[in-house]
Amino acid sequence: MKRKPGADPQKNSGISRRDSIKYIALGTLASTYLVGCTTPEEVEEAVHAIHRDGHQLSDRDIELLRQKFFTDEERETVRQLANLIIPSDDRSGNAEEAGVVEFIEFMMLDKPENQTKIRGGLKWLELESMKRYQQQFYKTSVTNQKAILDDIAYPDTAGPEFSQGVSFFNAFRDFVATGFWSSKMGMADLPYQGNVANAWQGAPQSWLDRLGVSYNS
Amino acid sequence: MQIKEQPNEYDVVIVGSGAGGGMAAKVLTEGGAKVALLEAGPFYNSEEGNMFKWNYESPRRGAGSRERPFGEFHANIGGWDIEGEPYSNASGSNFKWFRARMLGGRTNHWGRISLRFGPYDFKRKSMDGLGDDWPISYEDVAPYYDKVDKYVGIFGSSENMINEPNGHFMPPPKPRGYELLIQKAGRSVGIPVIPSRLSILTRPLGHNESPHRNPCHYCSQCGRGCATHSNFSSPSVLIPPAQATGNLEMILNSMAREVTTDGEGKATGVSYVNTISGQEYHIKSKIVVLAASACESARILLNSRSEQHPNGLANSSDVVGKYLMDSTGTDMMALIPDLIDGIPHNEDGVGGMHVYTPWWLEKEKRDFPRGYHIEFWGGRGMPGYGFMGGIQRHNKILGEIDSKPRLSGGGYGLKLKEDYRRLYGSIIGMSGRGEAIAFKDNKCEIDSEKVDKYGIPVLKFNYQWSTNEIMQVKHMHESFEQIIDAMGGKPLWEKPGKEENYGITDPGLIIHELGVTRMGNNPKSSAVNMFNQAHDAKNVFVVDGGPFVSQADKNPTWTILALAWRTSDYIIDQMKQKNI
Numbered sequence: 001m002k003r004k005p006g007a008d009p010q011k012n013s014g015i016s017r018r019d020s021i022k023y024i025a026l027g028t029l030a031s032t033y034l035v036g037c038t039t040p041e042e043v044e045e046a047v048h049a050i051h052r053d054g055h056q057l058s059d060r061d062i063e064l065l066r067q068k069f070f071t072d073e074e075r076e077t078v079r080q081l082a083n084l085i086i087p088s089d090d091r092s093g094n095a096e097e098a099g100v101v102e103f104i105e106f107m108m109l110d111k112p113e114n115q116t117k118i119r120g121g122l123k124w125l126e127l128e129s130m131k132r133y134q135q136q137f138y139k140t141s142v143t144n145q146k147a148i149l150d151d152i153a154y155p156d157t158a159g160p161e162f163s164q165g166v167s168f169f170n171a172f173r174d175f176v177a178t179g180f181w182s183s184k185m186g187m188a189d190l191p192y193q194g195n196v197a198n199a200w201q202g203a204p205q206s207w208l209d210r211l212g213v214s215y216n217s
Numbered sequence: 218m219q220i221k222e223q224p225n226e227y228d229v230v231i232v233g234s235g236a237g238g239g240m241a242a243k244v245l246t247e248g249g250a251k252v253a254l255l256e257a258g259p260f261y262n263s264e265e266g267n268m269f270k271w272n273y274e275s276p277r278r279g280a281g282s283r284e285r286p287f288g289e290f291h292a293n294i295g296g297w298d299i300e301g302e303p304y305s306n307a308s309g310s311n312f313k314w315f316r317a318r319m320l321g322g323r324t325n326h327w328g329r330i331s332l333r334f335g336p337y338d339f340k341r342k343s344m345d346g347l348g349d350d351w352p353i354s355y356e357d358v359a360p361y362y363d364k365v366d367k368y369v370g371i372f373g374s375s376e377n378m379i380n381e382p383n384g385h386f387m388p389p390p391k392p393r394g395y396e397l398l399i400q401k402a403g404r405s406v407g408i409p410v411i412p413s414r415l416s417i418l419t420r421p422l423g424h425n426e427s428p429h430r431n432p433c434h435y436c437s438q439c440g441r442g443c444a445t446h447s448n449f450s451s452p453s454v455l456i457p458p459a460q461a462t463g464n465l466e467m468i469l470n471s472m473a474r475e476v477t478t479d480g481e482g483k484a485t486g487v488s489y490v491n492t493i494s495g496q497e498y499h500i501k502s503k504i505v506v507l508a509a510s511a512c513e514s515a516r517i518l519l520n521s522r523s524e525q526h527p528n529g530l531a532n533s534s535d536v537v538g539k540y541l542m543d544s545t546g547t548d549m550m551a552l553i554p555d556l557i558d559g560i561p562h563n564e565d566g567v568g569g570m571h572v573y574t575p576w577w578l579e580k581e582k583r584d585f586p587r588g589y590h591i592e593f594w595g596g597r598g599m600p601g602y603g604f605m606g607g608i609q610r611h612n613k614i615l616g617e618i619d620s621k622p623r624l625s626g627g628g629y630g631l632k633l634k635e636d637y638r639r640l641y642g643s644i645i646g647m648s649g650r651g652e653a654i655a656f657k658d659n660k661c662e663i664d665s666e667k668v669d670k671y672g673i674p675v676l677k678f679n680y681q682w683s684t685n686e687i688m689q690v691k692h693m694h695e696s697f698e699q700i701i702d703a704m705g706g707k708p709l710w711e712k713p714g715k716e717e718n719y720g721i722t723d724p725g726l727i728i729h730e731l732g733v734t735r736m737g738n739n740p741k742s743s744a745v746n747m748f749n750q751a752h753d754a755k756n757v758f759v760v761d762g763g764p765f766v767s768q769a770d771k772n773p774t775w776t777i778l779a780l781a782w783r784t785s786d787y788i789i790d791q792m793k794q795k796n797i
Contacts, residue, residue, distance in 0.1 A: 055267075055274035065276060085629045099273075106276045149629055155609050156625030173629065174606045181637060182278040182600040184271070190641050194565035195269060195599055197434035202391035207560045213397035 069108040069115070074122050077138045078104055081125075084142075084149060085176045092189040100179035107175065114171075121168025128165065220488065223500040227253040227466070228792065230487050230502040232473045232517065235322025236774050237760035237781040238508030239451030239459075244785035245506075246464035250792065253500055254465060255489055257472045257509075258294060258318035261325065261452050266292050266442025272601040280602035288601070292442035292450075293326035294319045297725070301670030304661075305677045312541075312661075312678035313725035314512060320469065321451035322510065323728065324774070328569045329415040329439055329448050330592070331371050332771035333362045333779075335380030337579070341767050345586050347685075348655045351766045352738045352747040355382070361779035369449050369778070370422050370430075373414035381575045387420045389413065389571065390435070393564050395556055395595050395645055396572045402703035403574065408696060410593075413573045416449035416775075426458060437598065439568025448568065449774075471498070472671055475521040475530075476505050476757065482525035484757045490671045504756045504788060504797060507734075508781070511763040512541070512661050515733040516676050518744075519663050531734065531744045531751035531759075539660045540735050541678070542768045544727040545589065545651040545686045547713070547720040549697040551706035552611045554618055556595075556643035564597040564642065574696075576770050585688035589651030589770045591696065597642035605637055607709075611644070612636040614707055644709070647700065649693030652770040653686050655732050659724075680724040691719040729773050734763030749784040756797045760784050 057065070070078060082095035082104070095101075108115050125148065129137040133144050152158060152165035153173075180186045208214055228250040231238045242254050267290035272279040279288045286296040295317035304314050317323040336355040342348050359382070365371075366385035375383035389412035392400060396410075403410035417439065418432045430453065431445040439448045446453035459465040474488045477499065486501040507514040515538045521530035529537055576588030609627035615636055616623030628636070664677035694712045701708055713720030737743025740752035749764050751757040760781035762773050769776075791797045 055270050057276070061276055086634050087631055089631055089634065103276070103278065107280070110277050110280070153629045154625035154627045156613070156627075158625075170607070170609055170627070173608065173627070173633075174603075177608065177637060178278060178600075178602055178604045178606070181604045182272045182602065184273050187271070187273070187600055190597075190600065190638060191561050192597060192599055193561055193563040194597070195271065195436060195438075196563065197436060198563060198565075200390050200433075200435040200566050203394040203397075203564070204560065204562050207394045207562060208397070210560060211394050211398055211555060213394070213401055215391055215397075 098183035103179035233508035239455030240781035242459040246462040248789035263442030307679035338769035437565035540655040587652035595645035731762040731765040736764040
């Protein structure tokens, strides 16, 4: 059997469509609404800024894409936080430009087991910001935002009073990283050069030389 | 409820369309038998699979689901948890039962690791006193391994290792860069790292029977279903020739309930339910071949109670469901500094490892029986869901590389973004897969209380690892550590200790369930004879992993294929002689 990193069968067991609707009905009805789209194509256009090459979305995916999980304030916090984690530079854009905000929102609905951790963490962040600056995280200055991140982004040196913030940030950073690097922009940045038909002839000589190995030994 | 009788009587009904069932369908139809093939799931052709899709085409970036735990683009429908098809565990047992529900069964899932059993693997009891010997030897199976190699296609290298027999190999793909590093490290610590043996075509097949199968185009996505049929799966390789004979009828979306028998105890056919309409059917046949997966076949037999077979069909010995085995397993990942800041290139290769470590300490003194092999993975694969998760655990090391110590991993911002780029492709993984001993007490039986959504009584598992398996897994970690140290690598987590049983996986997670309808010469201690024929009903056969007496450290598919071919030849012969 081939086990891929991160492919823990227990963690990825997902949920049924029915469970998902039930969960939403119980927990997040207030923030669930249709975005005014009627056809799957419109949903894709309007909701999802991902690049697509003809993959047929399932009915369930389309249903999830028509829903919102975050409140507007939460979504703005997610956006700013994601861009702080992966900003733009001369090689590629930022998390937002790679569709990370939409990705995270979709995953909250697709794998509801993540909802409490992320929503609760965003709340933790907001309270921390209110405590320090009497301002919500998304309204305070970047300097203030970074001061909070400096306390929760480095697990080995973070103070014990920040342990919940650290745990949230670890999970959130992983979501941002997946969303960014698995996007078309992220793959081009790395770069990932596969997913094409080819005749494998081994690694390039420059790489073999660097590693100090060869096919002749 | 009306049970519809299918009008035609078949020579053979096969239950299950995976490696065993697919092979039986091919050989039996080619031998002239009229065959009905029952499959619990839908039709599948891997040309309709998800090859070459980008993970960003999906809003979940390829993440798994209940229906597809290995990722949404993965070919295989099924998993350890199927809606409406529960199973249970006795207290203290945590067996995980993987089922595939589609044409081809779990041949749509596996890693194409195609290892012959060696001469020792059939006679382990004679060597260490544990378990039982098979009633057959390597020499009995070798001609069929040869046939499977040639018909299906396999790459590898002839190493002349006695218990890792040579086969009819196509040339293996060159190792990837990191695999050469592993090979070099292995050499320095005396752990062999040789070309892997996978059923993927690196050359055109040497026969004309499968013109639809082309050599590999190295996209690394075997698991998504290969549109060019370059790897082995039952729907790509075995179902088409069976269909071409005109002797095959596929009955899809049909879940077998039980094997029916007559007053003499002989099988008369199979009753089943259509999983979509709910309609109940019975189909008549002269012969029944079970290939539903080891435990599913055991379940069908145990549920086939009659006056003649009060303990379930083929179970006068009371061994059906007993001697359940799954491979031992444990994994480790490491960051390899030499691979940091890599040179971009397409490192996809075939779908899986190009090198592996076969069991190499046969003659050494050690504190556990039997052996294991090591599978390797890593490289610059397509980023998807979970990409470089837990970066805080490993980007601290970049401080050492740069001689600018970092007090903690993690972080955010431009530096973090650069860290991901630098670390991409620098992490390798190792998976040990070993042989567990067959114990009578490791078993599945019919749960006395529960049924599934079709009303079929479900299985209850009871499986415990023994010290043998736990000590073997401890040794796996010691080997991983040797290789990682020799590479100058940094393990991503601590070696698991005694209190965690050294990190041994829950039984069932490696998806090599075997042994619950064991083969033997003595009808009192085995369910089937050396031709996989039930001792108690001459026209009932089992051709999945159930008849395995011991499991070796090898992935079982190649042996299932070889034994299913051998059994099918025997069935044709017996039909000709009018013995069944």
